[in-house]
Amino acid sequence: MPPVVHFEERVRRQLGRVVHRELVALAVLAVVGVAMFLLTRELAASNASVRRRDAASWHATGRAALSEGHTERALLALRRAAHINRGDRDVALSLATALEAAGNNREAAAVLEDLRARQPDAADVNLELARLSTRDNRLPAAIRYYQDALDALWSPASIDERSAIRREFITVLTTRGERARALSQGLVYAAELPPTTASQMEAASLLLQLGDPARALSRYTGVLAAEPTNATALAGAGQAAFALGDYSVARRYLSQLTSPDDRLASMKRVAELVAALDPLAPRLGAGERERRLQQVLAHAGVRLSTCTADPALATAVTQLQEPPTPSARRPSHDAVTQADRFEEGLALAARVERETTSCRPPDEGGQAITIIARQRGLEEE
Amino acid sequence: MTTERATASALRLRENQLFLALSIIVGVLAGLSAVLFSLCIDRVSRTLFGLEPSAARLFLVPTSVSLLTGVLLSRFFPDVRGSGVPQTEAAYHLKGGVVPARVGLGKFLTGVLCVGSGHSMGREGPSVQIGAALASSIGRWVGVSPERLKALVPVGAAGALAAAFNTPVAAVLFALEEIIGDMNASLIGSAVVASVASVIVERSILGNEPLFHVPAYELVHPAELAAYAFLGIVGGVLSLVFCKLLLGMRTAFRRLPERTLILQPAIGGVLIGLILLVRPEVMGVGYDYVDQALNGTMLMRTLVLLCLVKIVATVISYTSGNAGGIFAPTLFIGAMAGGAIGTIVHRVAPFPVAGPGAYALVGMGALFAGVIRAPMTSVFMVFEITQDYQILVPLMVANLLSLVISRRYQPVPVYHALLQQDGVHLPSPVSIRPTQDDTAEPAPAGHTAAR
Numbered sequence: 108m109p110p111v112v113h114f115e116e117r118v119r120r121q122l123g124r125v126v127h128r129e130l131v132a133l134a135v136l137a138v139v140g141v142a143m144f145l146l147t148r149e150l151a152a153s154n155a156s157v158r159r160r161d162a163a164s165w166h167a168t169g170r171a172a173l174s175e176g177h178t179e180r181a182l183l184a185l186r187r188a189a190h191i192n193r194g195d196r197d198v199a200l201s202l203a204t205a206l207e208a209a210g211n212n213r214e215a216a217a218v219l220e221d222l223r224a225r226q227p228d229a230a231d232v233n234l235e236l237a238r239l240s241t242r243d244n245r246l247p248a249a250i251r252y253y254q255d256a257l258d259a260l261w262s263p264a265s266i267d268e269r270s271a272i273r274r275e276f277i278t279v280l281t282t283r284g285e286r287a288r289a290l291s292q293g294l295v296y297a298a299e300l301p302p303t304t305a306s307q308m309e310a311a312s313l314l315l316q317l318g319d320p321a322r323a324l325s326r327y328t329g330v331l332a333a334e335p336t337n338a339t340a341l342a343g344a345g346q347a348a349f350a351l352g353d354y355s356v357a358r359r360y361l362s363q364l365t366s367p368d369d370r371l372a373s374m375k376r377v378a379e380l381v382a383a384l385d386p387l388a389p390r391l392g393a394g395e396r397e398r399r400l401q402q403v404l405a406h407a408g409v410r411l412s413t414c415t416a417d418p419a420l421a422t423a424v425t426q427l428q429e430p431p432t433p434s435a436r437r438p439s440h441d442a443v444t445q446a447d448r449f450e451e452g453l454a455l456a457a458r459v460e461r462e463t464t465s466c467r468p469p470d471e472g473g474q475a476i477t478i479i480a481r482q483r484g485l486e487e488e
Numbered sequence: 489m490t491t492e493r494a495t496a497s498a499l500r501l502r503e504n505q506l507f508l509a510l511s512i513i514v515g516v517l518a519g520l521s522a523v524l525f526s527l528c529i530d531r532v533s534r535t536l537f538g539l540e541p542s543a544a545r546l547f548l549v550p551t552s553v554s555l556l557t558g559v560l561l562s563r564f565f566p567d568v569r570g571s572g573v574p575q576t577e578a579a580y581h582l583k584g585g586v587v588p589a590r591v592g593l594g595k596f597l598t599g600v601l602c603v604g605s606g607h608s609m610g611r612e613g614p615s616v617q618i619g620a621a622l623a624s625s626i627g628r629w630v631g632v633s634p635e636r637l638k639a640l641v642p643v644g645a646a647g648a649l650a651a652a653f654n655t656p657v658a659a660v661l662f663a664l665e666e667i668i669g670d671m672n673a674s675l676i677g678s679a680v681v682a683s684v685a686s687v688i689v690e691r692s693i694l695g696n697e698p699l700f701h702v703p704a705y706e707l708v709h710p711a712e713l714a715a716y717a718f719l720g721i722v723g724g725v726l727s728l729v730f731c732k733l734l735l736g737m738r739t740a741f742r743r744l745p746e747r748t749l750i751l752q753p754a755i756g757g758v759l760i761g762l763i764l765l766v767r768p769e770v771m772g773v774g775y776d777y778v779d780q781a782l783n784g785t786m787l788m789r790t791l792v793l794l795c796l797v798k799i800v801a802t803v804i805s806y807t808s809g810n811a812g813g814i815f816a817p818t819l820f821i822g823a824m825a826g827g828a829i830g831t832i833v834h835r836v837a838p839f840p841v842a843g844p845g846a847y848a849l850v851g852m853g854a855l856f857a858g859v860i861r862a863p864m865t866s867v868f869m870v871f872e873i874t875q876d877y878q879i880l881v882p883l884m885v886a887n888l889l890s891l892v893i894s895r896r897y898q899p900v901p902v903y904h905a906l907l908q909q910d911g912v913h914l915p916s917p918v919s920i921r922p923t924q925d926d927t928a929e930p931a932p933a934g935h936t937a938a939r
């Protein structure tokens with residue numbers, strides 16, 4: 108007699124057969140899916156490898172064409188390389204260079220901006236953008252990109268490269284009249300340089316150029332302490348001291364130069380004349396003061412004789428050139444009145460220099476007179 | 489009797505769960521097939537043409553490969569000529585969702601050969617048909633009910649298109665808008681599941697790279713909308729020209745004696761070979777150049793020339809009976825036309841305007857809306873490509889105008905017209921909508937049991 112099968116049991120068996128068949132089907136499909144996934148992934152990897160090779164080939168072709176000056180051919184090849192290997196930064200940088208060479212700065216900037224969006228701290232990308240912005244006269248953007256390039260992560264091995272970029276940045280700022288920013292970068296640049304003589308000299312030269320003669324002089328004297336006969340340091344120190352208005356120090360350094368060039372020789376003579384012509388210098392006798400005053404006035408007289416100027420000036424010079432009356436030469440004569448005469452003479456000579464500048468540039472004597480007048484507060488800077 | 493009812497009820501519950509599992513699996517497999525199809529096309533194209541093809545190769549490759557595909561298409565796979573989207577629509581509406589596995593296989597093989605050998609055709613349409621064939625074959629093998637089998641077709645199509653374009657939302661909309669023909673279809677859930685599964689698989693293999701790399705564009709000045717409207721009109725006219733040429737030329741090819749069927753793809757191959765000698769840019773899908781147009785890096789003359797040559801090349805490739813779609817060519821033509829108009833606007837507009845790339849993007853959408861007649865898919869596809877809302881308003885304006893013009897002068901959508909040429913008449917949207925049973929996701933078990 109066959110066994111009695113309950114209702115639920117029959118349903119369960121019937122359902123079980125169907126479910127079992129479905130589960131098997133799903134499992135088979137899952138296996139097919141996995142196999143297909145692996146196959147597709149392999150093919151994708153293989154295609155990607157081929158594409159990378161193609162991109163490298165186009166990149167090489169483009170670079171070669173670019174170096175040969177075939178910009179259009181280079182652009183075509185590099186565009187293909189960039190399209191195939193979109194994420195490759197070398198390709199993108201080459202493409203940007205080719206675009207710049209073709210005069211398409213807008214697209215070059217777009218390519219670089221795209222790279223920058225992916226790598227905001229990439230120094231070379233920021234640097235290229237900075238150069239591009241500089242060429243397009245977009246100074247605020249150039250400053251931002253240069254700053255980002257400098258603030259990027261630099262390995263200790265590439266510090267020199269960063270210094271070179273900062274130097275470039277300083278040049279850009281200087282030529283665009285951004286002197287304060289240039290000086291600020293110059294100070295950082297100088298601080299980053301190693302303590303070698305050559306580096307200190309470079310730093311001092313840069314600081315002098317950027318309008319910081321005090322720090323420049325300090326660096327030059329540092330070098331001179333180690334190498335007292337270093338001609339470049341002597342010249343630099345002389346110039347820095349001259350710029351600072353310390354003419355006696357300038358004279359001291361410049362006189363140690365054995366064969367100064369024309370400019371330095373002239374600077375030295377001016378510094379010497381500043382010391383030799385000043386009638387108001389301390390610890391001078393009355394005769395010496397008078398002699399110096401007469402020299403200054405004689406220079407002004409020569410100047411007036413060769414250039415047309417206010418006739419009143421010539422009269423004033425002539426009057427002051429007349430020797431003081433005997434009563435005025437007495438020791439009891441009012442010292443203040445005497446000093447006024449020297450000041451008046453110096454101020455007059457400086458005014459003659461100023462008013463005849465358009466006629467003829469001041470000579471060394473004239474420059475010295477102007478400097479002395481400024482030092483004595485008789486002439487405005 | 490009671491036993492059978494209880495078993496049936498339990499089975500329906502199982503069927504819902506099974507359909508969900510199948511939607512995921514179909515999505516994954518359709519996505520993989522689309523990716524594999526695309527990779528094979530790339531590999532075949534690279535192998536056949538090399539890195540820098542010579543003139544001889546440019547001419548001989550499409551000619552000789554078309555001879556081979558002509559044999560395959562006439563002897564072994566006669567159902568796989570052309571795009572694949574109309575055939576999928578016919579399978580859904582008229583054949584109960586039955587798409588033979590042979591069709592999928594044939595489409596894959598001939599599609600790879602045709603598009604890979606330089607024919608100016610797209611890979612998305614064939615992907616849709618391959619996805620649909622895969623879904624249908626799986627459904628039949630597992631033994632799902634007829635209504636579930638029919639429902640699997642748009643699910644497979646959505647999965648394939650999502651992977652082909654990397655646009656999951658647009659793929660779902662395309663399945664609803666084009667394949668089913670009803671935006672309210674309740675199959676949306678399954679299509680979304682398949683689309684998401686497909687995109688996950690695609691991105692896990694190819695990475696999350698968008699199809700095109702487009703900078704952020706926006707409407708720069710309100711008056712620019714007039715320029716975009718003009719672009720929409722031009723898009724509509726171009727759509728019309730493209731569709732009329734496509735249908736006219738296809739009619740001409742169909743009038744040729746039947747014995748020439750085997751040689752027709754080769755005739756197309758010869759003509760395409762000649763075109764490639766002059767403008768190799770129109771080869772294959774041409775997305776490289778679309779990308780350039782979208783980034784505004786092409787010259788006006790090149791844009792106009794490529795737009796016109798692409799129309800001619802696509803018409804030749806398609807109507808000569810090769811296997812490949814018109815999605816990609818439509819996008820190409822639209823991008824070139826848009827880029828050209830954008831360049832003109834950029835030169836003459838007295839107000840600030842967006843770059844030519846923005847117009848290329850909108851042009852792409854406008855042509856898609858005009859030719860494919862799927863405006864919502866077009867809007868979402870462009871949005872998914874750009875990830876930018878700013879361009880949507882100009883895009884909708886251009887799409888609308890293009891669609892209106894195209895519809896006014898070519899009332900029958902191009903896919904339906906192609907089917908009509910083959911003697912297949914799809915039900916009109918009006919006749920589809922009332923019978924929700926056709927499109928509705930199969931009702932839950934309880935509901936079905938109550939009926």
